[in-house]
Amino acid sequence: MARVNNWQLGREMSYWYPEARPQKQFAAVFDTNKCIACQTCTLACKTTWTSGKGQEYMLWNNVETKPYGFYPLAWDLNLLEMLGGQEWDETGERPVYQGSTIFESAPAGERVLGWRPEDQDYSYPNVGEDDCAGQVDGGASLAASHDMAWFYYLARICNHCTYPACLASCPRGSIYKRPEDGIVLVDQGRCRGYQECVRGCPYKKVFYNAMTGTSEKCIACFPKMETGIQPQCFVNCIGKIRMAGYLNTPENAREDNPLDYLVHIKKVALPLFPQFGLEPNVYYIPPVHVPTSFTSQMFGPGVGKAIETYRSAATDSDLAGLLGLFGSSERVMTRWRRIGETVTGLDDDGNVLVNVPLKEPVHIRPAYDKLYQVTRSNCP
Amino acid sequence: MREVRYSVSVFILSALMLAVSCGKTEVPTPDVQAVAAERITLDANDAVWTNVPVHASRLILQDLVEPRLMEASTQEVRVKAITNGGQIAFRLEWADPSQNDLPSPKMFMDAAAVQLPIKIEASAPAPQMGEMGKTVQISYWRADWQAIVDGRADEIKALHPNASVDHYPFQARPLDKDPEAKARAEFRYSPARALGNSRSGPREKPVEDLIAEGPGTLTPNPAGASNGKGIRTADGWAIVLTRPVPEGLSLTQPTQIAFAVWEGSHGETGARKMRTGWVNLLMK
Ligand code: SF4
Ligand code: SF4
Numbered sequence: 001m002a003r004v005n006n007w008q009l010g011r012e013m014s015y016w017y018p019e020a021r022p023q024k025q026f027a028a029v030f031d032t033n034k035c036i037a038c039q040t041c042t043l044a045c046k047t048t049w050t051s052g053k054g055q056e057y058m059l060w061n062n063v064e065t066k067p068y069g070f071y072p073l074a075w076d077l078n079l080l081e082m083l084g085g086q087e088w089d090e091t092g093e094r095p096v097y098q099g100s101t102i103f104e105s106a107p108a109g110e111r112v113l114g115w116r117p118e119d120q121d122y123s124y125p126n127v128g129e130d131d132c133a134g135q136v137d138g139g140a141s142l143a144a145s146h147d148m149a150w151f152y153y154l155a156r157i158c159n160h161c162t163y164p165a166c167l168a169s170c171p172r173g174s175i176y177k178r179p180e181d182g183i184v185l186v187d188q189g190r191c192r193g194y195q196e197c198v199r200g201c202p203y204k205k206v207f208y209n210a211m212t213g214t215s216e217k218c219i220a221c222f223p224k225m226e227t228g229i230q231p232q233c234f235v236n237c238i239g240k241i242r243m244a245g246y247l248n249t250p251e252n253a254r255e256d257n258p259l260d261y262l263v264h265i266k267k268v269a270l271p272l273f274p275q276f277g278l279e280p281n282v283y284y285i286p287p288v289h290v291p292t293s294f295t296s297q298m299f300g301p302g303v304g305k306a307i308e309t310y311r312s313a314a315t316d317s318d319l320a321g322l323l324g325l326f327g328s329s330e331r332v333m334t335r336w337r338r339i340g341e342t343v344t345g346l347d348d349d350g351n352v353l354v355n356v357p358l359k360e361p362v363h364i365r366p367a368y369d370k371l372y373q374v375t376r377s378n379c380p
Numbered sequence: 381m382r383e384v385r386y387s388v389s390v391f392i393l394s395a396l397m398l399a400v401s402c403g404k405t406e407v408p409t410p411d412v413q414a415v416a417a418e419r420i421t422l423d424a425n426d427a428v429w430t431n432v433p434v435h436a437s438r439l440i441l442q443d444l445v446e447p448r449l450m451e452a453s454t455q456e457v458r459v460k461a462i463t464n465g466g467q468i469a470f471r472l473e474w475a476d477p478s479q480n481d482l483p484s485p486k487m488f489m490d491a492a493a494v495q496l497p498i499k500i501e502a503s504a505p506a507p508q509m510g511e512m513g514k515t516v517q518i519s520y521w522r523a524d525w526q527a528i529v530d531g532r533a534d535e536i537k538a539l540h541p542n543a544s545v546d547h548y549p550f551q552a553r554p555l556d557k558d559p560e561a562k563a564r565a566e567f568r569y570s571p572a573r574a575l576g577n578s579r580s581g582p583r584e585k586p587v588e589d590l591i592a593e594g595p596g597t598l599t600p601n602p603a604g605a606s607n608g609k610g611i612r613t614a615d616g617w618a619i620v621l622t623r624p625v626p627e628g629l630s631l632t633q634p635t636q637i638a639f640a641v642w643e644g645s646h647g648e649t650g651a652r653k654m655r656t657g658w659v660n661l662l663m664k
Contacts, residue, residue, distance in 0.1 A: 051549050052569030056536055109448035116486040116647075119540070171447060171651045172596045189575035192598070194650035196447060198485060210483040210539055212572035212580035 001103065004163060007250050008274040008300070010096035014103050015277075016111055016168035022182035026160050026220050027247035027281040028234070029262050029269040031326065033288055033310070034241040035153040037063050037129070041233035041242075045157075048232045049219070054211025057122045060218040061233040063155045067294065068128030071156075072121035075204040076273065080297070082113055086275045088301045095301040101277025102165060102202055112165045114199040122207075152287035155241065157233060158205040158218035159272065159280030160184050166217070169200030181246070182281065183220045191215055202276045220244075228332050228347060240327025245334055247281060258322055258336045258345075259283070266319060268309045270299035285310055321358050329354035408436035408458075411660040412470075412637055414629075417462035420469045422609040424618035429471055432460040433664075437639050439654035444508055445595045449652040453643040457492070457656070463663065468629075469622040470494050472639065476616035480644025481523035482539055488649045490523040491642040492610075494621050496635060496661070498591065500628040504636040507657045509592040518590040518598070519606035519621045523644065525586035526610045534582050586610065587621060595651065630663060637661040 003012050004019035045061040062071040070076065079102070080086075086099040102113040132151040160177075164184045167175040174190040175197060177183070186197065186206065191214040197206040198215055206217040221231030229235070230244040245259045253264035262269040262283065269283035286295045286303050288310060296303040313320040321343035322336060331353040333345030341358045368375050412435045417428050437457050441449045460471040472492050480490045497505050498515040505514035528534070536543045550565035567573055572580040578588055578600040589604020610619035629635050636658035642648040 047549075051547075053534075053536060053548065053566075054570070056543060056545055109443065109446060109450045111446045118486045119484045122485065169447070171445070172598065188571040189577050191572065191577070192579050192650065193483070195485065195488075196650065208483075208485045209572070210485075211534070211536060212570050212577070213483060214572040214577060214580055216571070 006101075006163065006277060006279050008271050008279050009101070009277065010092075010094045013101050013163075013277050015163045016103065020177075020179075021162065021249070022177065022179050024180070024246040025162065025182035025248075025281055026225065026244070027182075027259050027263075027283065028157075028242060028244045029259055029283045029285065029326075030155055031241045031269075031285040031323065032152055032154060033285060034239040034326075035063065035155055036239045037065065037153040038238045039063055039126075040236050040238045041155060044232040044236035045218075048221075050216075052211075054209035055207075055216070057119075057125075058207045058209070058216065059125055060205070060207075060216075061155070061157045062125055063153050064126070065129050065131060065151050066154050066290075066298075067151065068131040069154070070127060071125045072117040072204050073124065073127065074121075075117065075202075076298075078115050079113070079202050079276070080273075082115065083275070086297070088275075090301050097275055099275060101275065102200075103163070103168065103277055111169050111196075112200045114165070114169065114202070116195065116199045117204060150287075150290050152290055154284075155233075156203065156205070156272075157231075157282060158184065158220070159203060159278065159282045160218075160220055161281060162279035163277065165200040165202060165276075165278055166197035166206045169196040170194075171196060178222075181220075181222070181225065183222050183225070184217070185219055185222070186215055186217055188212070188214055188216070202273065202278065203280070225332065229330050230332055234327075235330040237327055243326045243333070245332055247283075256335045256337060258325065258333055261318075261322060261336070266309055267302055268306045268319065270302050270306055273298060274300045317358060321356075324356050324358065324360075325354070328356045406434055409433045411435060411634070411662050412459050412461050413662050413664045414461040414463045414468055415664045417464055417469075420462065420464050420467040420622055422469075422607065422620050422622060424471055424473070424609070424611055424613075424620050428462060429460055432462055432471075435459045435659065437656045437659055439639070439641055439656060442508070442640075442651055442653045442655050445651060447651050449648060449654065451646075452654065453646040453648065454641045454654045457639050457641050459639065461661070463625055466625060467622055468625045469620055471618065471620050472641075473613065473618040474616050474641055476643060478643075478645040479523065479612060481527045483524050484539065486647075488642070488644040488647055490617060490644045491521060492617070492619055492621075493518050493520040493640045494623075495638040495640070496626050500626065500633060500635045504658050506594070507636075507638050508655070509595045509597065511594050513593070515591050515593050517601065517604065517626075518592065519604070519608065519623050520588045520590055521586055521608045521610055521619050521621060522588075523586075523610065523617070525583050525588075528583050529586045529609075589623075626661075629661070634660050634662045 001014040002018040004015045006013045041061050050058045088095045105113045132149045174187045193213040195208050206215050209216050234242040234244050247259045250264045253260040269285050271280050286299050288307050292303045321338040325345050334348050335346040337344050343356050345354045413433050415432045457472050457474045462469050495516050495518045498517050505511050510516035532538050555562040585607050587606045587608035589601040589606045590598050591601045592598045606623040608621040638656050640653045640655040642653045
């Protein structure tokens with residue numbers, strides 16, 4: 001094992017291979033507050049990539065209702081239980097993870113701490129849908145550790161991790177992380193279907209295809225990303241919760257890179273289970289209505305501040321403006337700026353891809369249309 | 381030490397049981413002895429095997445490279461060999477009460493393999509998958525491939541009878557008129573097959589030829605010409621693996637051979653396996 005730097009943990013950690021960061025890293029921000037669980041993203045991915053034989057129960061993108069939704073079943077709970085205590089030291093400038101990562105707690109004979117889901121675990125992709133936490137009045141028997149009724153939607157794809165456990169687990173090096181953009185791929189010509197990656201990925205985002213005998217995973221729509229277009233699950237998102245791009249390390253963060261701004265500068269978007277140690281590259285704006293005792297286990301110690309910052313968007317025109325760029329263009333916006341009331345998404349060469357107003361104008365139609373002589377209702 | 385003695389006694393006991401079960405005293409040989417035979421067979425029940433000496437190879441854990449197998453399963457593989465000069469056939473038999481030939485998440489297949497150095501040399505390659513510059517060649521049989529060769533359909537419903545499938549795009553009606561276009565479309569929806577991954581897809585034989593130069597380097601060997609067939613016995617598997625006689629193997633020139641067995645129900649796959657060290661392979 002090598003020693004590598006994981007900035008999400010605020011410390012070094014052990015990893016199977018030495019640190020080798022890509023030239024740029026594919027990354028994304030998802031705003032959980034805007035997701036409506038319409039599953040358009042799930043279907044957009046499914047129809048594009050996983051409608052072949054052996055992929056019937058495979059969802060590279062899925063949306064689950066937390067706290068009771070899982071795909072596959074109990075993917076997070078199982079590992080959290082195996083991992084043991086996950087404390088953070090929050091006394092310094094940056095929180096430092098005190099517990100063990102899945103690499104550091106690998107049992108004898110293994111490369112990572114992992115577990116294998118069974119085929120049944122994939123059979124109920126929307127289990128727990130819209131089930132809320134807490135006691136429900138009227139004789140319902142739901143009993144849980146949460147003291148208020150809440151739920152939220154967690155949309156998930158592969159995190160194209162900086163330290164992928166899938167890659168570390170493969171004994172034959174069939175998984176690679178592209179140096180040009182950090183996208184993690186399974187080489188379908190080389191994979192021999194040992195399912196070690198399925199066991200190792202804590203997010204359970206590699207899937208075994210029984211008909212091809214190989215493991216398959218999200219490819220971040222690399223043919224689209226290569227031409228500057230965001231992946232299918234991004235451009236089809238009804239709630240406009242997603243933005244894809246490239247993320248720098250904190251010391252190289254740029255204000256004009258939308259993802260850097262949200263992750264490093266505003267710290268409003270947080271990684272999913274950073275304590276696993278993979279430095280995952282999909283970042284979430286945490287749900288504002290959920291007790292932080294729950295979300296801080298899922299998104300790390302920055303949750304309280306992230307929610308505070310998110311709420312301040314009402315008076316923070318830059319943050320509000322940037323959030324307004326989400327879903328505004330299918331192009332990858334690697335740069336952005338706000339001038340007055342106009343927010344602009346640009347590419348690396350400074351070409352304007354889209355302009356959006358800071359505040360969407362509101363039109364109220366008269367209830368009675370004189371021209372067509374009809375009465376219309378204005379639905380929100 | 382007690383553990384070692386225990387395993388040795390299990391070994392002797394199983395050898396004795398084998399001898400008794402065959403109805404005559406069949407003392408295992410320390411080497412694999414390839415006996416001259418007029419014909420080569422894929423049938424593990426063929427009479428040609430009757431008087432061939434058996435070698436009982438003790439299996440040990442693959443516990444050298446991660447991921448390792450930490451808990452032993454199959455204890456022993458019993459090996460016979462015949463040759464007609466051009467071809468050599470190995471008959472491997474081992475106990476395995478559960479038949480595992482359904483691939484699925486967390487479901488692994490019963491399998492076995494025979495490994496030989498690619499060149500007969502004074503110093504053999506490392507027994508665990510060979511080493512850089514000292515290649516080994518492997519004939520690998522797998523139970524699900526056997527099921528496919530024996531007629532299992534290339535459909536998810538053949539694996540999971542209750543699987544529900546709405547529609548595959550490559551089965552769209554308009555494609556019915558053009559079977560070739562349909563086949564091409566189906567190929568596109570199966571990346572591993574489209575890339576020619578020898579692990580995936582319909583098969584003509586349940587065996588794959590491979591070469592390796594150390595752990596993690598296993599590569600298909602299109603030049604290989606192995607074949608095989610596995611059948612269920614009362615308590616496990618009996619398989620026959622055939623291949624050309626290793627170059628240079630003669631009455632005066634022995635070589636090395638090693639075996640591996642994967643027990644599907646024990647989660648064994650890839651590096652997680654029971655294996656032997658090198659054993660002498662002699663022409664008789
Ligand atoms: S989320 Fe899982 S599959 Fe994706 S890169 Fe990370 S470890 Fe690999
Ligand atoms: S398409 Fe967008 S809003 Fe709909 S479920 Fe997916 S992430 Fe949520």
